[in-house]
Amino acid sequence: MHGTELNSLSLDELQQFMEEIGEERYRAEQLFTYLHRNRGMTIDGISVFSTGLKDKLKQVSRINNIEIYERLISDLDGTRKYLFTLEDDNIIEGVLMEYRHGLTACISTQVGCRMGCVFCASSKDGLARNLSPAEIANQIYIMENDVDRSITNIVLMGSGEPLDNYDNTLKFLYIIHDEKGHNISYRNITLSTCGIVPNIYKLADEGLPITLSISLHTPFDEDRKKIMPIGHRYTIDDIIKACKYYINQTNRRVTMEYILIGGVNDRVEDQNKLIQILQGMECHVNLIPLNPIEEFDQRKPTLESIYRFQNRLSKANIPTTIRKEMGGDISAACGQLRRRYIYDKYERTLR
Numbered sequence: 293m294h295g296t297e298l299n300s301l302s303l304d305e306l307q308q309f310m311e312e313i314g315e316e317r318y319r320a321e322q323l324f325t326y327l328h329r330n331r332g333m334t335i336d337g338i339s340v341f342s343t344g345l346k347d348k349l350k351q352v353s354r355i356n357n358i359e360i361y362e363r364l365i366s367d368l369d370g371t372r373k374y375l376f377t378l379e380d381d382n383i384i385e386g387v388l389m390e391y392r393h394g395l396t397a398c399i400s401t402q403v404g405c406r407m408g409c410v411f412c413a414s415s416k417d418g419l420a421r422n423l424s425p426a427e428i429a430n431q432i433y434i435m436e437n438d439v440d441r442s443i444t445n446i447v448l449m450g451s452g453e454p455l456d457n458y459d460n461t462l463k464f465l466y467i468i469h470d471e472k473g474h475n476i477s478y479r480n481i482t483l484s485t486c487g488i489v490p491n492i493y494k495l496a497d498e499g500l501p502i503t504l505s506i507s508l509h510t511p512f513d514e515d516r517k518k519i520m521p522i523g524h525r526y527t528i529d530d531i532i533k534a535c536k537y538y539i540n541q542t543n544r545r546v547t548m549e550y551i552l553i554g555g556v557n558d559r560v561e562d563q564n565k566l567i568q569i570l571q572g573m574e575c576h577v578n579l580i581p582l583n584p585i586e587e588f589d590q591r592k593p594t595l596e597s598i599y600r601f602q603n604r605l606s607k608a609n610i611p612t613t614i615r616k617e618m619g620g621d622i623s624a625a626c627g628q629l630r631r632r633y634i635y636d637k638y639e640r641t642l643r
Contacts, residue, residue, distance in 0.1 A: 294354070295352050295354045296309060297355075297356050297424060298335075298349070298353050298355050299328070299356055299429065299430070300426040300463070302463060302466055302470070306324050313348060313352060315345065319341070322340050323341075324470070324473055327473070328468070328470065328472075329473050329475070331433040331437055335350055335354075335355055356379065356426035358376045358377065358379070358384075358430045359377045361376060363375075363438070366618070366622045368620060368621050371387060371390070372387065372619075373619055373622045374387070374388070374431075374434075376434065378427060382403045384403055384427075384431070384451055385450050386399050387618070388438075388439065388443070394443075395441055396447060397435055397443045398447045398449050398450050399432065399446065400423065400428070400431065401451075401452040401453070401460070402419060402420075402451060402452025402456065403419070403420035403422075403423065403451065404417050404420045404452065405418075405451060405453055406453075407456070407521065407522055408520075408521040409520045409521075410518075410519045410520075411551055411582065414450075414451040419456075422456075422460055423457065425464040425467055428448075428461065429464055431450075444480060445482075446468065446480065447484065449482065449484040453486055455488040455491040458491050458495075462498065465478070465481065465500060469481075469500075478501045481503070482502065482504075482547070483495070483502055483505065484507060485507065486506075486522045487506055487507065487508075487520075487531045487534075492504070492535070492538055493537060495538070496541040496542060499541060501542050501543070502542075502544070503546075503547060504535070504538050504544070505547040505548075506546060506547070506549060507520070508528070508550055509550055509551050510557045510562065511565035511566040511569050513527050545575055545576055546574070546576075547576050547577075548570065548575055552581050552592075552597070552598055553582050553591070553593065554582070555593075558598075563601060566605065567605060567608045570610050571609075571610065576610075576612070577605055578612075578613055578614075578615055579598060579602055579612060579615065581593060598614060599614075
């Protein structure tokens with residue numbers, strides 16, 4: 293596929309593009325609104341453009357599309373798990389969840405992931421490639437089209453590490469927030485990272501009031517290295533310093549994601565060390581009971597252990613919640629459905 297990917301351009305870039313092909317700048321705003329407010333997916337669908345202008349666009353540009361390959365709907369809570377097919381036949385995942393405040397979409401930023409966290413199915417087959425801004429945004433639009441409702445909250449917590457695809461992720465944030473397009477508030481967007489420290493500082497300097505979510509999962513560096521290879525590059529102290537800088541720059545508290553693994557990181561010493569690290573910091577801890585995968589032979593903690601952990605942190609004045617499991621009957625955890633697809637495809641090639 294050749295030509296400029298129109299739905300990966302910011303409004304400013306579209307205005308420059310239109311001028312370069314001899315068109316008026318106002319056409320860019322019409323196109324941007326068509327793509328990002330009206331969820332337009334074809335050049336022919338731009339009703340305010342003449343046939344001549346559409347033909348000119350087709351010669352030098354294109355609109356990126358993704359399609360729903362598979363859709364699973366939870367009988368438990370209505371959560372929808374999607375497999376999307378990209379134009380190069382790669383597969384990514386998205387999840388649509390309904391809460392009291394509206395619809396939340398969990399979307400991917402990469403095809404696969406190279407971070408190698410042992411508890412995550414997304415990283416088991418490595419990184420295939422980064423997603424373009426359009427491919428990230430299209431997950432939102434295609435889910436909205438599927439349910440005929442607007443998404444109010446976005447979580448960049450699907451397949452991939454957002455800060456490993458920094459430029460495209462940042463451009464997506466600007467595009468999805470633009471008032472001429474989808475106009476989603478930055479405060480309704482959460483970005484989850486395993487802790488690529490230099491890019492936390494870069495993101496902080498952008499000054500966007502999105503919620504930064506850190507996949508911490510243990511307060512001890514040596515333990516973190518065993519389950520998260522990124523721990524060999526950046527220490528927990530490095531991450532905490534970057535988070536404090538982020539808080540100062542954005543005036544937003546940081547969320548600490550903590551997957552509870554029975555007998556591994558739910559001990560009293562883990563609680564004490566975590567309190568020592570986070571005490572006095574503008575943060576919130578989100579406890580996530582382990583969702584076991586075949587490749588990671590560990591168990592969920594007991595309910596007693598989960599609530600004990602929460603109570604211990606809360607008594608230390610660290611706001612702590614337990615994440616409610618959504619879509620437990622449809623492999624809604626990150627990477628599980630895509631990995632099943634890859635395995636099934638491999639099995640078919642052997643027959």
